[in-house]
Amino acid sequence: MPSSSPILATRGLGLDIGGASIVADVSLELPQGEFLGIIGPNGAGKTSLFNLLSGLLRPTHGVVELNGRDVTRESPYRRAQSGLGRTFQISSVFPLLSVLENARLAAEARLGGSMRVWRRAGRRRDAVERARWALGRVGLETHARGFAGALAHGDKRKLELAMLLASDPQVILLDEPMAGLGAEDVPELVEVIRSVHRQEGRTVLMVEHHIEVVTGLAERIAVMHHGRLLAVDTPERVMANETVQEAYVGEAL
Numbered sequence: 001m002p003s004s005s006p007i008l009a010t011r012g013l014g015l016d017i018g019g020a021s022i023v024a025d026v027s028l029e030l031p032q033g034e035f036l037g038i039i040g041p042n043g044a045g046k047t048s049l050f051n052l053l054s055g056l057l058r059p060t061h062g063v064v065e066l067n068g069r070d071v072t073r074e075s076p077y078r079r080a081q082s083g084l085g086r087t088f089q090i091s092s093v094f095p096l097l098s099v100l101e102n103a104r105l106a107a108e109a110r111l112g113g114s115m116r117v118w119r120r121a122g123r124r125r126d127a128v129e130r131a132r133w134a135l136g137r138v139g140l141e142t143h144a145r146g147f148a149g150a151l152a153h154g155d156k157r158k159l160e161l162a163m164l165l166a167s168d169p170q171v172i173l174l175d176e177p178m179a180g181l182g183a184e185d186v187p188e189l190v191e192v193i194r195s196v197h198r199q200e201g202r203t204v205l206m207v208e209h210h211i212e213v214v215t216g217l218a219e220r221i222a223v224m225h226h227g228r229l230l231a232v233d234t235p236e237r238v239m240a241n242e243t244v245q246e247a248y249v250g251e252a253l
């Protein structure tokens with residue numbers, strides 16, 4: 001696969017629900033390793049777009065391609081197996097399992113595969129190792145044995161990111177990873193996300209309302225408004241774009 005072909009692409013992607021256009025005519029191409037920020041007012045369709053990309057929702061129009069392959073009709077599971085990982089806007093850990101178990105399950109889901117008993121033990125060891133690595137990545141190793149449900153909110157968000165990393169995705173969709181975090185927790189999580197992109201070379205799409213976080217991380221920013229892409233450009237040009245500024249009149253970025 002030549003590195004110039006996009007790792008993720010959409011063409012004319014759209015979602016109509018009950019006559020309402022939730023996502024409309026979204027065409028995007030992400031080169032391998034890019035960091036794309038996605039901003040837009042509440043209800044603009046950002047989470048819906050992620051649901052279309054990850055397969056949680058089927059589009060009514062258009063195509064999603066992963067690594068040049070049409071995955072529009074594929075399940076979220078299949079897409080995850082192909083290297084697409086996501087976090088949710090609302091916290092989604094298993095509260096009654098330990099922090100390590102949560103990360104291990106995520107790692108196993110990706111390692112997937114063989115049901116043979118003699119393979120399973122090795123796979124479990126690999127998964128635990130990968131889970132520990134991922135917890136270390138987000139600074140949660142000392143919480144590994146505690147219940148996930150007992151974590152502070154900010155630590156739950158870190159665990160979600162660890163679960164995602166444990167599954168070793170090529171493309172990461174982050175839906176408001178800073179939501180509900182105290183201001184003191186934001187810089188640490190920003191640095192984790194930055195290194196996941198810069199050092200590990202993963203492709204990242206991130207929806208985030210903290211505009212200074214998005215502009216500090218993203219190479220390009222896509223602006224959504226009423227389900228459509230208003231602009232896709234460098235942070236500087238997007239912020240200077242008059243159409244973007246008009247879309248935000250009276251609304252908080």
Ligand SMILES: Nc1ncnc2c1ncn2[C@@H]1O[C@H](COP(=O)(O)OP(=O)(O)OP(=O)(O)O)[C@@H](O)[C@H]1O
Nearest residue numbers: 017022040041042043044045046047048049089224
């Ligand atoms: N299953 C659904 N059925 C009907 N309408 C929906 C459904 N899911 C989302 N919507 C509507 O689609 C629009 C886009 O919602 P979405 O959650 O994608 O926006 P968002 O940009 O993620 O907003 P926020 O910034 O608040 O998270 C909203 O008007 C929402 O009410």
Ligand SMILES: [Mg+2]
Nearest residue numbers: 046047048089
């Ligand atoms: Mg949303």
